[in-house]
Amino acid sequence: MSVSGSAPESTAVSVSGSAPESPAAAREEARGLEAPRFLGARRRPAALSVAVRIAVPLLLLAAWWYGSASGRIPPDVLAAPSAVAGALRELIATGQLTGYLLASGHRAGLGVLAGGGLGLVLGVAAGISAVGEELVDPTMQMLRAVPFLALVPLFISWFGVGETFKIVLIAVAAAIPMYAYTYLGVRNVDRKVVEAARGFGLRGHRLALGVVIPSALPSILMALRISLSVSLTGLIAAEQIGATEGIGYLVTLAQQYFRPDYMVLCILVYAALGLVFDGAIRLLERVAMPWRGHVVAR
Amino acid sequence: MSEPVFPGEAPDGLAIRVRGLRKSFGAKTVLDGVDLDIRRGEFFALLGPSGTGKTTLLRILAGLELPDAGTVLAARRRTTVYQEPRLIPARRVLANVTLGLPSSVREAGRRALAEVGLEGYGRAWPATLSGGEAQRVALARALVRDPEVLLLDEPFAALDALTRLQMQELVAELCARHRPAVVLVTHDVDEAVRLADRVVVLREGALAVDQAIDLPHPRDRDTPGFTAHRRLFLTHLGVTAAAH
Ligand SMILES: Nc1ncnc2c1ncn2[C@@H]1O[C@H](COP(=O)(O)OP(=O)(O)O)[C@@H](O)[C@H]1O
Numbered sequence: 001m002s003v004s005g006s007a008p009e010s011t012a013v014s015v016s017g018s019a020p021e022s023p024a025a026a027r028e029e030a031r032g033l034e035a036p037r038f039l040g041a042r043r044r045p046a047a048l049s050v051a052v053r054i055a056v057p058l059l060l061l062a063a064w065w066y067g068s069a070s071g072r073i074p075p076d077v078l079a080a081p082s083a084v085a086g087a088l089r090e091l092i093a094t095g096q097l098t099g100y101l102l103a104s105g106h107r108a109g110l111g112v113l114a115g116g117g118l119g120l121v122l123g124v125a126a127g128i129s130a131v132g133e134e135l136v137d138p139t140m141q142m143l144r145a146v147p148f149l150a151l152v153p154l155f156i157s158w159f160g161v162g163e164t165f166k167i168v169l170i171a172v173a174a175a176i177p178m179y180a181y182t183y184l185g186v187r188n189v190d191r192k193v194v195e196a197a198r199g200f201g202l203r204g205h206r207l208a209l210g211v212v213i214p215s216a217l218p219s220i221l222m223a224l225r226i227s228l229s230v231s232l233t234g235l236i237a238a239e240q241i242g243a244t245e246g247i248g249y250l251v252t253l254a255q256q257y258f259r260p261d262y263m264v265l266c267i268l269v270y271a272a273l274g275l276v277f278d279g280a281i282r283l284l285e286r287v288a289m290p291w292r293g294h295v296v297a298r
Numbered sequence: 299m300s301e302p303v304f305p306g307e308a309p310d311g312l313a314i315r316v317r318g319l320r321k322s323f324g325a326k327t328v329l330d331g332v333d334l335d336i337r338r339g340e341f342f343a344l345l346g347p348s349g350t351g352k353t354t355l356l357r358i359l360a361g362l363e364l365p366d367a368g369t370v371l372a373a374r375r376r377t378t379v380y381q382e383p384r385l386i387p388a389r390r391v392l393a394n395v396t397l398g399l400p401s402s403v404r405e406a407g408r409r410a411l412a413e414v415g416l417e418g419y420g421r422a423w424p425a426t427l428s429g430g431e432a433q434r435v436a437l438a439r440a441l442v443r444d445p446e447v448l449l450l451d452e453p454f455a456a457l458d459a460l461t462r463l464q465m466q467e468l469v470a471e472l473c474a475r476h477r478p479a480v481v482l483v484t485h486d487v488d489e490a491v492r493l494a495d496r497v498v499v500l501r502e503g504a505l506a507v508d509q510a511i512d513l514p515h516p517r518d519r520d521t522p523g524f525t526a527h528r529r530l531f532l533t534h535l536g537v538t539a540a541a542h
């Protein structure tokens with residue numbers, strides 16, 4: 001076979017390649033060539049990204065405001081923004097909002113910490129070791145099928161309607177998604193990397209802390225997101241009974257006294273909490289996964 | 299040899315034209331005024347020590363990176379073989395080869411697999427392949443697209459020495475048959491001299507040497523002239539005579 005067909009004949013050193021003589025010849029030579037179409041992701045200005053991000057929520061807000069102001073949305077269907085703002089001011093002035101947030105934050109925080117922590121440990125154990133998986137997974141999968149709200153009567157009969165009941169309920173609610181996503185994340189860690197780490201003598205908690213958990217962090221933070229939002233559901237259920245404060249209790253209040261402004265306010269408070277959780281996790285992602293910002297496929 | 303001619307394509311013209319190409323990452327200028335013409339059907343090798351910007355140049359040609367300045371023109375049908383096979387673990391070998399192509403090319407995909415010596419591997423999973431086999435699948439995936447420009451980024455670097463020799467032979471044979479313009483990025487001087495019609499050394503952001511290799515194929519270290527070329531490139535790569 002011969003590959004020398006179109007090889008330049010001389011072996012002289014020419015740094016500029018085979019430069020053609022005239023511009024016309026140069027054009028003719030380059031006929032049919034194109035500038036490569038860029039396949040990568042272009043960097044977008046930060047301001048534009050922020051603007052796009054807040055556009056849809058702002059639009060919804062504007063539609064709500066316009067609908068109420070123009071009378072298209074009757075106040076008994078959806079309270080007007082002004083009414084909701086009034087309710088908010090009232091709650092802030094009496095100090096109730098702070099008190100409610102602190103009380104609920106305490107319950108949810110403890111619950112997610114205990115339940116999420118347990119779910120994390122179980123998920124990692126099941127993900128790393130076959131025995132762990134055999135011991136833990138069937139039970140967790142069964143528990144996963146039980147809506148945690150079905151546990152309310154049982155927990156009340158065990159713990160009464162006090163703080164313990166509330167925290168345990170949230171803990172159980174948070175533990176299950178944390179387990180499921182952590183387990184999945186750990187299973188998806190590159191087996192070659194884990195194998196290599198085992199070869200370097202890492203076992204047990206050193207393998208888990210040094211290799212498996214950092215590699216599974218994207219899933220674990222995803223699990224944390226879900227645990228946090230499940231904990232809000234837990235709050236509503238837990239604070240319906242035997243509570244005098246809390247953002248779940250606020251829902252009960254709105255319902256009992258039929259206050260449309262409070263009904264909407266509850267939704268807004270939960271939405272704001274969602275925003276706060278999302279921001280916190282994004283920040284956590286940036287801090288805990290510094291390598292992600294630099295990832296370039298090459 | 300029958301070459302497919304597409305409208306608007308100059309059959310004996312260029313496959314790649316680069317003028318005044320510059321590329322920096324932060325404060326570091328990696329490519330600083332690169333001029334390069336590669337003819338259709340030419341087997342071109344880009345030599346350079348690790349970290350000189352060979353991959354960056356190749357990625358610009360592939361459209362995976364944007365140049366900061368300069369003109370880059372290339373023939374339309376370009377495909378890349380990377381250092382790693384980059385096969386999709388969740389798709390079978392044939393599906394990987396014909397990725398993104400209409401299902402009518404399945405037969406062409408099977409032929410390409412046969413050409414790289416993997417006849418009957420179409421239904422295998424990528425995870426079951428050896429390193430060399432996986433890289434041959436990557437080669438078949440490039441070939442089935444009938445490229446005008448084949449971009450190879452150290453495609454043999456991760457292979458064992460014996461497999462590497464076999465792969466080099468295979469690539470030489472396939473390129474002689476299909477005649478794409480080839481850009482082979484490598485840091486292996488022997489590989490460049492063995493395969494290429496023309497070798498360029500990239501140093502400090504610019505092309506330092508541009509040398510045609512006019513030796514008969516197949517080549518090895520005993521081919522007359524091989525050693526002289528080898529020595530020239532090693533010198534330009536900054537390797538002292540004692541190490542040759
Ligand atoms: N995305 C990037 N960000 C910062 N520096 C980069 C990036 N890509 C490449 N570089 C730097 O550019 C230089 C050339 O890289 P590369 O083209 O991969 O070299 P080669 O392929 O010749 O080994 C290296 O010093 C590398 O660190």
Ligand SMILES: [Mg+2]
Nearest residue numbers: 352353354452
């Ligand atoms: Mg490289």
